Amino acid sequence: MSQLKQTLAKKIAEHSVRTQRLLKEFGNVVIDKVTISQAIGGMRDIKALVTDISYLDPFEGIRFRGKTIPETFEALPKAPGSKYPTVEAFWYFLLTGDIPTKEQVDEVLKEWKVRQVVPSYVWDAIRALPRDSHPMVMLSTGILTMQKDSKFAKFYSSGNFNKKVAWEYVYEDAYDLVARIPIIAAFIYNLKYRGDFQVAPDPSLDMGANFAHMIGQCKEYADVARMYFILHSDHESGNVSAHTTHLVHSALSDPYYAYSAGLNGLAGPLHGLANQEVLDWIIKFEEKYLKGAEPTKELIEKALWDTLNSGQVIPGYGHAVLRKTDPRYTAQRNFCLETPGLKDDPLFKVVSMIYEVAPDVLMKHGKAKNPWPNVDAQSGVIQWYYGVREWDFYTVLFGVGRALGCMANITWDRGLGYPIERPKSVTTDMLEQWAANPPQL
Structure with a gap:
């Protein structure tokens, strides 16, 4: 390791201790209307963007122009011979x-x-x-x-x-x-x-x-x-x-x-690459724990506990904002249940049974803020069923829609003439000063 890299590694290790202390002991200290934890933690939950195109409610899910997913699908003109809009x-x-x-x-x-x-x-x-x-x-x-x-x-x-x-x-x-x-x-x-x-x-x-x-x-x-x-x-x-x-x-x-x-x-x-990672995990999960057996609740529950107890996570579960089952997951699940052949697909059966078991297991485990599935927990299975099995391509599909x-x-x-985005940064020294003497707001 070069001298420069050694010096940098030492400084990062020293600085990390300061950052973690700020988060653990002073995360809720308010600095000019935001907390220290928000400043360090990726601006989480700071309401500083405006859009009327869609809104994500933690307990309701996504709305497009004020309409839920079912309402959107119902309201828009359909493609010929389809129940889905163009x-x-x-x-x-x-x-x-x-x-x-x-x-x-x-x-x-x-x-x-x-x-x-x-x-x-x-x-x-x-x-x-x-x-x-x-x-x-x-x-x-x-x-x-x-x-x-x-x-x-x-x-x-x-x-x-x-x-x-x-x-x-x-x-x-x-x-x-x-x-x-x-x-x-x-x-x-x-x-x-x-x-x-x-x-x-x-x-x-x-x-x-x-x-x-x-x-x-x-x-x-x-x-x-x-x-x-x-x-x-x-x-x-x-x-x-x-x-x-x-x-x-x-x-x-x-x-x-x-x-x-x-x-x-x-x-x-x-972000978008998560969909292929979830499918990879599901396939390996099926091979390791089920080995061709029918995915019963008992088998899935034991396998999920084995997964969590080994220090792994359950991919496709949890969301940065949502605190309920992702409505996009539900829409795709309903598509599977309504499609002959797909609802009996072995991989979908595994995904479906994980959905029935995982939230309760995660709640008992106690470490997940949101024990419900997100969109990635379901989307890859549909592509796999129709023969699009090159999962490196799944994020491209996401990109087309996005x-x-x-x-x-x-x-x-x-x-609307929105200006250039330019948030203000602070230093770790400044955060430590605020932690010692919280601003009087």
Whole structure:
């Protein structure tokens, strides 16, 4: 180890003791309206962001434009022959807060087809990457490559930049991005996992059905895509991908810069990458504890206690905000229960039985603030059932859906003229001074 690294290791170890003492003994000391624990702990629960696109209530779950997930699915016009709305109808709803008419959805569908044409240089850029690159690297690169044609960037550089109409150019880029990202995602899937067998988009299909078509899926998968992209679209603005997109765009970086950055945050194992980790854990859990046996409550309960007592966690359970079963989990669980074949799938049976047993086990264990499942506890099983078993790709699917919420949000950011985001930092010395002499508020 180099002298520099040794010195740094020593200083980090010494400093860590100070940080942990502040959290343990003085975490509730208020410093200018926030506590020491909030300042150190990732700004948790500080109400400092504004969005009307979605709101996450700890005890109710996500609402899109004021509507719960069931209410959203019920209210929006459905895809032909489906009980699920088109993603295009949902895009209109996220942007405006209004339930579109059939005519308005048809207009969006028509415009979507024009915007979904991806420039050929995007394919060149993705192909130039090492073939074993993670698909999220490919997706982020593909989005960033389109920046050279950003309408917002050209408007800003034109010499005629006007803040009052800037949102119109963000809207153009955002609309192009959400229309193109499923095409890029399908290209990446085919490039990496289907021997570069590319399938052209079908202009007669809506986004969900088109995505299923391009990756060689069955027609039933169209509903999986519609449901998945809508459920993963937004989760208010504090999560990493949404906040990163907002933060980068607040510097007036165009939507391509902003969402490429958001995707890079989504790729983290504490965020979007968690879905593949959960599925990996479930498969290994089944192999280790069940060994082909029917997943009874007794077997699952013993296996979960063995897991916890060995110092491991139960992936897919708990959430930074929610204190109930994630409604996105429930929506996907209901899809499984209502789909012939899927409800009897061995892997789904394991997931379903874990859901029946795990909350009680976690409550008795006593260390989980939220013993209920989140969206990641369920989503991978559906993809696995339909043959999308390359779980490195699951976060790409998440990224396609999340683009809808992020692009709707930054369009409104510019429309309302929100300023550059710039929170204030403090030093550890300052925190220790406040801990010794709490400010008089």
